[in-house]
Amino acid sequence: MIRRTLLATAALGMALAFGGVASAQALDKAKACFVYVGPIGDGGWTYQHHQGALAVKEAYGDKVEIAWQESVPEGADAERVLTQMALSGCNIIFTTSFGYMDPTNTVAAKFPNVKFEHATGFKRDHANVATYDARFYEGRAVIGHIAGKMTKSNKIGYIGSFPIPEVIQGINSYFLHAKKVNPAVEISVVWAYTWFDPAKEADAAKALIEQGVDVIAAHTDSTAPLAEAAKTPGVIGFGQASDMAAYKPSPRVASIIDNWAPYYVKRVGLLLDGTWEQAASWEGMPGGEVEIGEITEAVPADVKAEAEAMIAAITAGTYHPFTGPINKQDGSAWLKDGEVADDGTLAGMMFYVEGIKGDIPK
């Protein structure tokens, strides 16, 4: 009797000791935490991340507890929020904006037993930091095609958030595919310098419309550009990050949907199994992370069919949106005929392709 208790105690002690050290330890219960840059009600970027968080809860039920914090500034406050989350017992923390890169790595150093997943970044300074991103430029190719076909003024617009590679990829992909079907097309880019600020986003859309732009794509998080487009007949736009179905059938004629649920469910599953490892994930349409929302009846049937063919080709892996010949803005050759861009160049893309006027802010 006494011996059994002793043994059990010893076993428990061993389990505790090893559980603390070894990261490859299966968990019975896990707490997954999410840090959002905007409010959940932004209807775009943050909303989609939260849908992913809810999918985790749905998938694992009582085995997983989720917690989140919205509108966390990307400066010094993020580090405190992350630390408090780690202290509160989160086993895995998803930081869902580029600006959390340094705080994520700093806090990860202090909590080696907590897993950190940073969206859209590139720093993985510690073994417990993974990064993940989605190939949004695949979606940009499809809406670029629609934009090139739909514009009547031959002026299309793009509301940029920050001049970082992820956004430059989107602008280039959008423009290349518009130009392919409409050689006369010109693009205007407006920088908002924010991820979420409905007033600024609406101002940017207004400025574009005043320049004669009639197709607007946005790389910011709110529905404000669509609300602004709705005020001027003939102007169309696209749902960004989320479906933004409230603006169907026009001005929202299609949308790029970020679907984080498969990734979140997978990573939390690995954590529960004890097989979580550092990774740098960059999935797109084939993995279901990037989707195109319903193309509405405002788009002619033939254009819709072409767009759907492109979606099928990208999903099947037979078409890459950055396939040569493509020249850089200064006319120098970037990709030869048939050559496909490599991920390294894309991840650091800080140049426009030929035909885009204006400079990337320096």
Add this chain to the structure above:
Amino acid sequence: MIRLEKRPTPSRFWTAATPVLAVIATMVAGGLMFAALGKDPLEAIRTIFWDPLFHPQFAGYSRPQLLVKAGPLILIAIGLSLGFRAGVWNIGAEGQYIIGAICGAAVGLAFYPAAGWYIFPLMVIAGALGGFVWAMIPGILRTRFNTSEILVSLLLVYVAQALLASVALGVLRNPQGGGFPGSRNLAQYPAAANLELIPGTGMHWGVVAAFIAVIASFVLLQRHILGFNIRLSGQAPRAARFAGVSPTALVLTCLGVSGVLAGMAGLFEAAGPSGKISIDFASGYGFTAIIVAFLGRLNPVGILLAGLLMALTYIGGELAQFMLGLPKASIQAFQGMLLFFLLALDLTSNYRLRLAKREVA
């Protein structure tokens, strides 16, 4: 029918009691709001006010964080309070904070990767100068051309924000940052880093500076002729002029001091908790400090306490958000209630409430 009757002199009892009453009223009204959101109001209020200080899991970390969060608020608010007492309205501390951070960080980055004890002091001086120059623009425009320093200083905030975005993308951008905006991390550059002086206490040079500012401002207002002139100009501008106080010198002094302190606060933040100059570096400390200055009744000790209280609601509010799933807007509403009740109850220190029977006409 309730009637207000002006007191001959502000009531001492009510001046001291209103902050406490305001906190209690906020708890009641906030509790009702949390209950309406379907959360346990007692738990929410405990999480905001009690857990950051005493929760076994969090307090060890969040107590020092109170100082980190309150430091810049107090430092800026002390500078502002001098001007506010004298009737000089510097609303643009946020801009001075940003420019101070840019100038100080630029000096540090210019030395990178050299080592030297003199680098950090030079950065502090540059930060102070940056804030000073930015505050002198509304100062000189007011004294020379009689423009409103309220408007000029406020609008310069937006200029400063545009400059911040520009340098974060341009001259101060980290050359090893892969094309992403934002400077090198100063906190990881030992000669320029404003780290905790004693690990685990949250005390960095900015917090030290804030405490020194509180004491200096207290002494200035109580014992120094400049402090007397500042108070006199605010209470009786005409009398001050007869007493030989130069309005020009006073305006420039008040704006200069608040610019210097805001600029230093910016540098301490950029080299410490934030670590770098980035597009979203500005976190609204310059505006929140205005609230702190009034919450503390423009009194140095009051500002110290008000800064700590604001920091508590921020940190406790963060805890409440992810522990209880409260929306951020509800925390902001809660902070708003605190200010609302404080200002509303302020009435009681200057006025007496009288229940009067309606007179028959």
